[in-house]
Amino acid sequence: MNRPIHKPLAVTFILAVATLAGFIGNPHAVGDEPAADAATPTTVQIAGQSVTLAEPTLGPDLDADAQRSLITPLLRGLSFSQFARDSVVAPVRIYLRYITNDAGDRLGHAVHVVFIIHESLETFSDQDIARRFSGDEAGDAGGDSTETSPDVADVPAETLQSLGIDDAGPQVRYRKLDFELLDKVRLTGLLRIAQRSSATQNRIDVSLVEAFDNRWQATDGSEAGGEYSGFQGWLTATALAGMDAVFVEARFVMHEPEQWFAGPNYVRSKLPLVLQEAARDLRRRLRDH
Numbered sequence: 001m002n003r004p005i006h007k008p009l010a011v012t013f014i015l016a017v018a019t020l021a022g023f024i025g026n027p028h029a030v031g032d033e034p035a036a037d038a039a040t041p042t043t044v045q046i047a048g049q050s051v052t053l054a055e056p057t058l059g060p061d062l063d064a065d066a067q068r069s070l071i072t073p074l075l076r077g078l079s080f081s082q083f084a085r086d087s088v089v090a091p092v093r094i095y096l097r098y099i100t101n102d103a104g105d106r107l108g109h110a111v112h113v114v115f116i117i118h119e120s121l122e123t124f125s126d127q128d129i130a131r132r133f134s135g136d137e138a139g140d141a142g143g144d145s146t147e148t149s150p151d152v153a154d155v156p157a158e159t160l161q162s163l164g165i166d167d168a169g170p171q172v173r174y175r176k177l178d179f180e181l182l183d184k185v186r187l188t189g190l191l192r193i194a195q196r197s198s199a200t201q202n203r204i205d206v207s208l209v210e211a212f213d214n215r216w217q218a219t220d221g222s223e224a225g226g227e228y229s230g231f232q233g234w235l236t237a238t239a240l241a242g243m244d245a246v247f248v249e250a251r252f253v254m255h256e257p258e259q260w261f262a263g264p265n266y267v268r269s270k271l272p273l274v275l276q277e278a279a280r281d282l283r284r285r286l287r288d289h
Contacts, residue, residue: 044232047255053232084116114247117246191206208230
């Protein structure tokens, strides 16, 4: 039976991929978001602005031709065969968009990333592999550092009850988060992590619980800090018809308070390499398993 993506995998990919510095080497691998035709988009509030979080590119029950016709517009000139080559360094397509208000002020970021992994959906969703990727296992093969992984912990039932939360169960989990973003901001809060799965597609939705006292704090020793809200995203893994491979896609939107970083382009300049390396690292770990 197909097993779902382990929850820390989604948390790690969506959040911990935003913790390193650098810039992406391929200028064609990062750009403004192409127009999407989402059937049922989600609306997220970012600093008082309504932001659309589009649905996944692929549905769970498409044939190979339909899948390729939907993926190809995301590839920015690459052929599908180039994008889908079986290599650790195969392309990762990343799209970034500033979230702004009506006055043009930048409020945050919308991020979309897609890549392919040459493993079956069942293998990719294996909980042991997911633990290895998320850094849950001590002594991980290869000695990779897990310093960029967020610290997540289960939440006591009484905490959920005090917040009026009653939907926790096998498909919906709540995890406390303690996370350092780009070595400059510490985020603490409560995440809601919901899972959906089928024979051909697994999906994880992650969002901050707004009823919780989510906080940010500068790590430079200053007193800068405050309440934090405005993060939501999802990750899907979809079996590619006719291939022993998985199409991985993630979208997330996040609020960036003005006090966080030195300049408005800081996150945009750092995020692409982090996302690319996260995808490559996952490919390596799956290949070495």
